[in-house]
Amino acid sequence: MKKDxxxxxxxxxxxxxxxxxxxxxxxxxxxxxKQSEVHGMAQRGGSVLAHLRLSSNAIHSDLIAxxxxxxxxxxxxxxxxxxxxxxHSKGVILANSRPVENIGDYPExxxxxxxxxxxxxxxxxxxxxxAAAAGxxxxxxxxxxxxxxxxxxxxxxxxxxxxxxAFARKGPEVVETNRKAFAAGQAAAxxx
Amino acid sequence: xxxxxLLGDEALAQGALDAGLSGxxxxxxxxxTEIMEYIQASREAAERGVHREWSCNEKVAMEESxxxxxxxxxxxxxxxxxGLNVAADGFVNSAVTGTHGGLLVVSADDPSxxxxxxEQDSRFYAQFAMTPCLEPSNQQEVYAMAAHGFALSxxxxxxxxxxxxxxxxxxxxxxxxxxxxxxxxxxxxxxxMRSRFVLLPAIAKRNYxxxxxxxxxxxxxxxxxxxxxxxxxxxxSIGVIATGIGYNYLQEAFAGACPHPVLKISQYPLPKxxxxxxxxxxxxxxxxxxxMPLVEQMLRGPLGDDGRTRGRLSGDxxxxxxxxxRAVAQAFGLPTPALPxxxxxxxxxxxxxxxxCPHANSYDALNEVLKNRPTSRIFGDIGCYTxxxxxxxxxxxxxxxxxxxxxxxxxxxxxxxxxxxxxxxDSTFTHSGMTALLDAVWENSPITVIILDNGTTGMTGxxxxxxxxxxxxxxxxxxxxxxxxxxxxxxxxHHADNVKALTEELDYAGLSVVIFRRECIQTxxxxx
Numbered sequence: 001m002k003k004d005x006x007x008x009x010x011x012x013x014x015x016x017x018x019x020x021x022x023x024x025x026x027x028x029x030x031x032x033x034k035q036s037e038v039h040g041m042a043q044r045g046g047s048v049l050a051h052l053r054l055s056s057n058a059i060h061s062d063l064i065a066x067x068x069x070x071x072x073x074x075x076x077x078x079x080x081x082x083x084x085x086x087x088h089s090k091g092v093i094l095a096n097s098r099p100v101e102n103i104g105d106y107p108e109x110x111x112x113x114x115x116x117x118x119x120x121x122x123x124x125x126x127x128x129x130x131a132a133a134a135g136x137x138x139x140x141x142x143x144x145x146x147x148x149x150x151x152x153x154x155x156x157x158x159x160x161x162x163x164x165x166a167f168a169r170k171g172p173e174v175v176e177t178n179r180k181a182f183a184a185g186q187a188a189a190x191x192x
Numbered sequence: 193x194x195x196x197x198l199l200g201d202e203a204l205a206q207g208a209l210d211a212g213l214s215g216x217x218x219x220x221x222x223x224x225t226e227i228m229e230y231i232q233a234s235r236e237a238a239e240r241g242v243h244r245e246w247s248c249n250e251k252v253a254m255e256e257s258x259x260x261x262x263x264x265x266x267x268x269x270x271x272x273x274x275g276l277n278v279a280a281d282g283f284v285n286s287a288v289t290g291t292h293g294g295l296l297v298v299s300a301d302d303p304s305x306x307x308x309x310x311e312q313d314s315r316f317y318a319q320f321a322m323t324p325c326l327e328p329s330n331q332q333e334v335y336a337m338a339a340h341g342f343a344l345s346x347x348x349x350x351x352x353x354x355x356x357x358x359x360x361x362x363x364x365x366x367x368x369x370x371x372x373x374x375x376x377x378x379x380x381x382x383x384x385m386r387s388r389f390v391l392l393p394a395i396a397k398r399n400y401x402x403x404x405x406x407x408x409x410x411x412x413x414x415x416x417x418x419x420x421x422x423x424x425x426x427x428x429s430i431g432v433i434a435t436g437i438g439y440n441y442l443q444e445a446f447a448g449a450c451p452h453p454v455l456k457i458s459q460y461p462l463p464k465x466x467x468x469x470x471x472x473x474x475x476x477x478x479x480x481x482x483x484m485p486l487v488e489q490m491l492r493g494p495l496g497d498d499g500r501t502r503g504r505l506s507g508d509x510x511x512x513x514x515x516x517x518r519a520v521a522q523a524f525g526l527p528t529p530a531l532p533x534x535x536x537x538x539x540x541x542x543x544x545x546x547x548x549c550p551h552a553n554s555y556d557a558l559n560e561v562l563k564n565r566p567t568s569r570i571f572g573d574i575g576c577y578t579x580x581x582x583x584x585x586x587x588x589x590x591x592x593x594x595x596x597x598x599x600x601x602x603x604x605x606x607x608x609x610x611x612x613x614x615x616x617x618d619s620t621f622t623h624s625g626m627t628a629l630l631d632a633v634w635e636n637s638p639i640t641v642i643i644l645d646n647g648t649t650g651m652t653g654x655x656x657x658x659x660x661x662x663x664x665x666x667x668x669x670x671x672x673x674x675x676x677x678x679x680x681x682x683x684x685x686h687h688a689d690n691v692k693a694l695t696e697e698l699d700y701a702g703l704s705v706v707i708f709r710r711e712c713i714q715t716x717x718x719x720x
Contacts, residue, residue, distance in 0.1 A: 067529030
């Protein structure tokens with residue numbers, strides 16, 4: 001088993017929470033992990049990127065070579081396009097359609113979404129709306145985790161258990177909201 | 193034996209704790225910050241009473257750690273690469289005094305400058321100070337090297353430099369940690385220490401000769417180090433030297449089966465025996481090293497080309513920036529996937545000040561005051577407020593190193609620049625601004641020093657700031673006239689008052705300090 005996953009977004013959107021939950025699940029499965037993150041200046045509202053590698057064998061590089069990733073999870077659409085070159089030809093893009101327009105020259109959103117949909121294996125979803133329907137728009141990143149879950153090669157129940165663990169100290173309601181958000185993302189990814 | 197998922201920084205912290213660390217000293221700096229943060233959050237560190245408070249700057253931290261080593265205990269000092277410039281005086285001279293308790297000097301490099309102003313390579317400092325250097329290749333090695341480094345330091349009575357870099361410091365991996373916890377060392381502040389630690393010329397000459405004598409032993413220890421290895425390969429047209437995480441990219445490029453002989457280096461000085469073998473058995477030498485071409489330069493010799501060594505200087509690998517698996521694969525002519533052209537829809541998204549950040553209001557006031565003063569120059573500093581260089585503020589003309597705002601403003605004022613303004617944060621001020629301010633006091637320099645006091649070290653995630661609650665007292669204590677120390681609140685509702693106060697101080701032909709005080713929006717949110 002070997003999965004190389006790229007996570008992209010804007011500083012503060014919580015891509016590291018997604019990476020951390022997958023990472024904890026992988027530990028439970030006895031897999032090897034390398035997860036390269038971005039800290040420091042870049043976190044201040046700029047583009048952020050994380051590489052997550054899971055394998056039953058030894059993992060050498062902390063970075064994923066461009067053109068070789070299996071999946072790209074982007075919580076922001078323009079950031080999805082920025083990292084699209086990470087993927088190999090059969091790689092899958094899972095992108096949130098809600099833009100973070102904190103720059104003056106943000107491109108026309110529909111053009112960005114169309115470019116993403118043009119990839120052979122892509123799913124563009126309004127993860128914020130789906131999270132809001134599950135109970136809180138802030139669970140957007142758990143919708144995205146749900147969407148990538150079928151491509152991770154690990155049982156959904158395990159990921160759900162890790163979500164419960166991650167949010168346990170915030171109370172059962174928060175856990176439930178995040179679990180529902182995860183399920184919504186999972187359902188949306190069927191058929192890619 | 194337990195398996196944990198740890199950042200490289202955290203693996204070092206846990207390794208040091210397990211090896212009987214008594215004190216960690218550090219000033220925050222990306223990518224090194226999480227070493228201290230892990231120790232601060234560690235229950236066992238609290239139970240053992242391990243020292244784990246932030247220091248005012250890296251030089252202070254270096255010397256505090258040397259004091260703990262003097263007293264016979266194991267100490268670790270952590271910083272980012274440019275912090276080692278600040279700590280260099282203490283570091284280089286600690287090699288001359290030698291150490292007593294084990295001392296690890298940890299410097300985390302930031303090639304590609306993700307969050308830094310240069311990509312200097314800390315290995316050069318180890319070479320310069322004539323100390324051993326450890327350069328781990330993965331998180332498990334990072335963990336193991338803490339105990340190894342302490343033992344090496346104590347065996348040879350030398351500080352040991354541990355060189356990390358961004359992709360190790362900030363990458364998580366499975367780390368197996370030992371169940372054996374070494375006890376902390378007993379206090380052992382021997383009176384005889386003064387025969388080594390008093391660097392009067394007569395003693396320093398003796399110590400320096402002793403340091404020179406240690407060098408052969410350092411080489412021998414490198415040759416025997418479990419972290420250096422030689423693996424033979426059938427294709428000797430190229431021999432590979434892979435240092436630190438460069439080794440991982442080599443393994444990745446060849447899927448773990450490199451056909452060439454490989455010398456992996458994670459402990460310096462270079463292991464001569466293995467190096468001699470590689471040089472004698474292989475035709476060409478490919479050097480894969482993260483950061484600057486230290487080893488490659490040595491091998492290429494004084495003329496800069498020995499006709500066989502390849503790497504960053506030969507153009508086989510990029511001269512600048514961090515390595516990556518693709519660049520290393522290409523250096524060996526291995527196939528890599530064709531990449532699509534970047535989409536024209538993708539725009540730059542630089543970092544920016546947070547919504548509600550007090551610095552934004554401070555810059556708004558400053559820009560209004562200076563808009564009709566075209567000769568004004570604003571000397572910035574290191575912190576979140578460096579982002580004031582970008583639109584919409586375009587507010588600063590320099591940012592060089594910690595504390596340089598005040599000293600550069602003074603020098604520029606000496607040259608005739610008016611108005612000359614310094615913009616510095618509270619933590620950077622205590623790090624390296626106070627001495628510069630004292631110079632300005634001494635000469636009553638006509639500069640306006642703006643201290644953006646958000647009560648924290650913001651850029652690195654909100655660590656303590658030693659001036660908290662006493663900034664105006666510090667400035668008055670240094671000798672700034674109390675009537676020219678102004679305290680303002682950076683909020684839109686105070687904008688007009690702030691503009692008026694700033695105007696008055698800019699018009700004053702002597703030294704003034706304007707403190708814009710409002711808590712960092714990030715630390716404030718976390719309290720809620």
